[in-house]
Amino acid sequence: MNERISRLRKQSLEVKPYISLERAKLLTKFYRTNSDNDSIPIKRAKAFKYILENKEICINHDELIVGERGPQPKATPTYPEICSHSIDDFRILNSREKISFLTSKETMETQESEIIPFWQGKSIRDKIFDKVDPAWKIAYKAGVFTEFLEQRAPGHTVLDDKIYQKGLLDFQVDIQNSINKIKSENSNENLGKEDELIAMNISIEGMLSYARRYAEKAIEYANIAKTPQRKQELLKIAEICSRVPANAPQNFHEALQYYWFVHLGVITELNTWDSFNPGRLDQHLYPFYQSALESGEYTQVEMKELLQAFWIKFNNQPAPPKVGVTAQESNTYTDFCLINLGGLTSQNKDGVNELTYLILDVIEEMRLLQPSSMIQVSKKSPNKFIDRALKIIKSGFGQPSVFNTDMIIKEMLRQGKSHLDALCGGASGCVETGAFGKESYILTGYFNLVKVLEITLYNGLDPRTNHKVGIESGDPLKFESFNDLLEAFERQLNHFINIKIKGNLVIEKLWADHLPAPFMSVFIDDCIKNGMDYNNGGARYNTSYIQGVGVGTITDSLSALKYHVFEKKTIDLSNFLKILKSNFNDNSEFRNILLLNTPKYGNDDDFADDILKLVFEMFFQAVDGKPNYKKGHFRINLLPTTVHVYFGSVIGATPDGRKSGVPLSEGISPVQGSDKFGPTAVLKSAAKIDHSRTGGTLLNQKFSPQLLNSKNNLEKIRYLIRAYFEMGGHHIQFNVVSAATLRKAQKNPEVYRDLIVRVAGYSDYFIDLGKQLQDEIIQRTEHQNNQ
Amino acid sequence: MIELNKIHQDQQNLNQQGYGCFFDIKKFALNDGPGIRTTVFFKGCPLKCSWCHNPESKSFEPMEYSITDSITEEIKVIKVGKVESIKEVFATILQDTVFYQQSKGGVTFSGGEPLAQIHSLNSLLKLCKNKNLHTAIDTCGYSDQSNFEKILDKTDLFLFDLKIANEKEHIFHTGVSNIRILENLQFLVENNANIEINIPLIPNITDSYENLNALSKIIKPYSRKINLTLLPYNILGKDKARRFSIDYILPEARPQTNSELVKMANVFQKNGINTKISGLS
Secondary structure, eight states: OOOHHHHHHHHHHHSOOOOOHHHHHHHHHHHOOOOOOOHHHHHHHHHHHHHHHOOOOOOOOOOSSSOOOOSTTTEEOTTTTOOOOOOOHHHHHOOOOSSSOOOHHHHHIIIIIIIIHHHHSSSHHHHOOOOOHHHHHHHHHHTTTTTEEEEEEEEOOOOGGGTOOOOHHHHHHHHHHHHHHHHHOGGGTTTTTHHHHHHHHHHHHHHHHHHHHHHHHHHHHHTTTTSSHHHHHHHHHHHHHHTTTTTTOOOOHHHHHHHHHHHHHHHHHHHOOOOOOOOSHHHHHHHHHHHHHHHHHSOHHHHHHHHHHHHHHHHTTTOOOOOOOOOOOSOOOOOOOEEEEEEEBBTTTOOOHHHHEEEEHHHHHHHSSEEEEEEETTSSSSSSHHHHHHHHHHHHHOEEEEEHHHHHHOOOOOOOOOHHHTTEEETTTEEEEEETTEEEEEEEEEHHHHHHHHHTTTTEEEEETTESSSSSOGGGGGOOSSSHHHHHHHHHHHHHHHHHHHHHHHHHHHHHHHOOOHHHTTTTTTTHHTOOGGGGGGEEEEEEEEEOHHHHHHHHHHHIIIIIIIOOSSSSSHHHHHHHHHHHTTTTHHHHHHHHOOTTTTSHHHHHHHHHHHHHHHHHHHTTOBBBBBEEEEEEEEEOHHHHHHHHHOOOOTTSSOTTTTTOOTTTTTSSOOOSSSHHHHHHTTSOOOOGGGOOBEEEEEEEEEGGGSSHHHHHHHHHHHHHHHOOOOOOEEEOOOHHHHHHHHHHHGGTOOEEEEEESEEEEESSSSSHHHHHHSSOOOOOOOO | HHHHHHHHHHHHHHHHHTTTEEEEEEEEEEESSSSEEEEEEESSSSSSOTTTTGGGGGGSOOOOEEEOTTOOOEEEEEEEEEEEEHHHHHHHHTTTHHHHHHHHHHEEEESOOOOOOOOHHHHHHHHHHHTEEEEEEEEEESSOOHHHHHHHHGGGGGEOOOOOOOOOHHHHHSSSHHHHHHHHHHHHHHHTTTTTEEEOOOTTTTTHHHHHHHHHHHHGGTTTTEEEEEEOOOOOHHHHHHHHHOOOOOOOOOOOOHHHHHOOOOHHHHTEEEETTTTTO
16 A cells, blocks of 8 residues: 555544534424424434534545534444433443443533433433333343444445436436426325425535535635645545535546445434445446556556545444443444445446455555455356455455355345345345345344243243243243154244334334435435435335344254254253253353264254254244334344344353353354364354355354465365355354464554454454453364364 | 284174264364364274373273362273164264264264274264265274275275384384385375375474374375375373373473474475475464
């Protein structure tokens, strides 16, 4: 990378994230002073416009792509209309060792005197906890599930190619056409639609003025620029900002700047979970790349520099910190932007192009936490493409992860999406499948499958608190067969899933009613056409996911019960439960049998894997196809982010030999250390579930760097990927770090500041992870090649 | 000797009944032939190489060893080797078929010495060939020629070990003469078998230039038909012997340096033998 990029990158790495109340203050001021009797969407749009018209304009020294969400890089806003941080929250954020956010005294004072008093009781979080059932709260508190939408907005969508063809002025025309059509129809169904469309229009006005202010600022800086070169650059920036996002981009630089404005708009409007990203970047930018090379307008080197500058902008925006800091549930600076590379074109041809390789070069050189990246591998993808990505993976920073395009398409077709929309889609967040630019596919929360088993084994009681949290699914001591146990588990599972879904219907409605997202709605088909907000079912497809967690742990636990209690009859259930309750105190021998001589998932052993299939089927049947609030459906996927640590902390010892409080297995990976026959057996086991009936599964494989040292072995990893995808696997990611290195990093964090590891669906700085998670990553099986 | 014959007899009986004695089955084996492979280790070897890196695999029957756990320091008794039915072993082999197909890999029979259990080996090879799997045999070459005849048409690749050129030295370090081994190698070459020769480089035993030059002369006539791989010394054997409390008579030695390895390879290359060094890309 050149000197400029190297400097900007260093700055991005070194600046400490801090809390900025700029957005909160502007928003509060707007709501306090605006007395217009507007509908909610219009008021939201006006507030958005007000923020963009008044927030500080930031052009960093020497940069080429402009725009920050806060007044400076790493200045992290809050969203008090969603949830309001308490002063205690801020103190913890300021002082905690990991994922800290500097919070000044002034910020604390403003929060206390201005922000909290205004938003108390009005935030959506307050409304949610006010409206949900007591049964929901009991299950939530017991750790049966989490809820995404209590602190962050239902985002989780990705942009398609529309902004590269249309400017915001063109979208305004579309909006006007839709208004005209609605007016001409004069139907009852159209109530509120006009307001929503007007709101979209106002939000566009806000963005146009924001871009204009950047153009003006750039000219202002150009006039006082220290060098003629910088002056030229600033004038160029001014020119670009006065063309986009108002108009469709004409060249590579404009395309990137346009996207970046849209990105800032979306993450300023709300704190959307699994942040918005450009999606299939190599596809979208390829026409600009080609024409630049043909006309000579930009060289490859220049375009690479622009991409690198673009990468830094992502890294400058840490994920907004949570409130009621539990520090365990998904705590990270990363906002899960996942750039998709390769895959198939809209014409069903191999999508890998020259720009794909250039972007891979950028990823390799930048080594930044954000944005994250992935490769889509279809049967048509060339080996060269996978091998290039493996070379980056081998360097051990957890990117890119590897996805099966053919399976992603199959999943979308099963959910009823069109073939074209499926071809243009991909995966985002950790591993979640979506139709880019056309779907709201929100994650609603993680679901603790293992906790449900524990509650089943106590006939509805939570042994941690002795409170009744579930239904009486039957006295387990009276179960005569393994089937009796499974049936009880299924009843308990359905009970909690129903509570979760019922809660989500309430929560989704609250979002639709109170916090529409008119700006984001502009970019997601068919919100304009339908005159409906993204948060109100305006998208072409509306999916609500529930993410199952702990499949490895629950499979091994049920396997142990089946094997020892019901088949070998080496122990009865009553004694087994006593041993669990004692956390294997004085029973290390029995625990060893459970750990070493019991069929386990991840070994291509049908005894265990058939149980996984049963659990999967129950979970799938309980969730899939249930209607959500937005006329779409609930679906399942299997991923944990980092919640397997929290979920493990609320569960006592489990029949698989796991001790009380220890993290659960993550994604669809086997329980840490229980896979004894290497990666082929793990992949075989993992492929036994039908991935096409999920919206994504997450499989983590850890390799020691030695294994990937020779070219010959790297090729074999490619075969491994191809074979897994041939069998129908959705996703695989590789951690390539030796345990020894990780232990060193744990001891001397300061030396390993930039050590990035794959956590679970995303990469993170190792030293920022909690000790427990660090230990867990160290323990994950290393597939050493002993020969 | 009588005892050994008895064991052989037992082994033969076991083999006739559709069982074999195995030491390990390793999936995702990357260094035993092309592609992703499963390597089946037969237990028992007619050679007694002082440097053997699987010393616990030498005997022809399952054995119990006391080993000390490296973390807890507890002493555990573990059983090395298992009598398994050919059917079971083949079922395990078949589990990774999808990976063999993707990678043009297959199965490698290693040991111990697979040909020492010729009946089981032959049955497994037959089953593999019925399923069109690529087969490789990792052999020390010490077996009746009739055994090689039996498996010739079912073996896609022979990984043939050569160790010491001088017969007396060979007897001293491995317990057997190398005449039969060299005859078998010639037999395979004459029958157009696909052969890769492996030479384990044991410091001061096999890696002397005198020995390497002599081996090079032996291989030279076959140089158009075979490839050679040099296997650098590693301390695995010594470490395993320690863990299994097996006497390890080899003196302390260090692995060859890269430049030494290149020089050693050169001995063969200058005789026109296609030579590579394992682990160096």
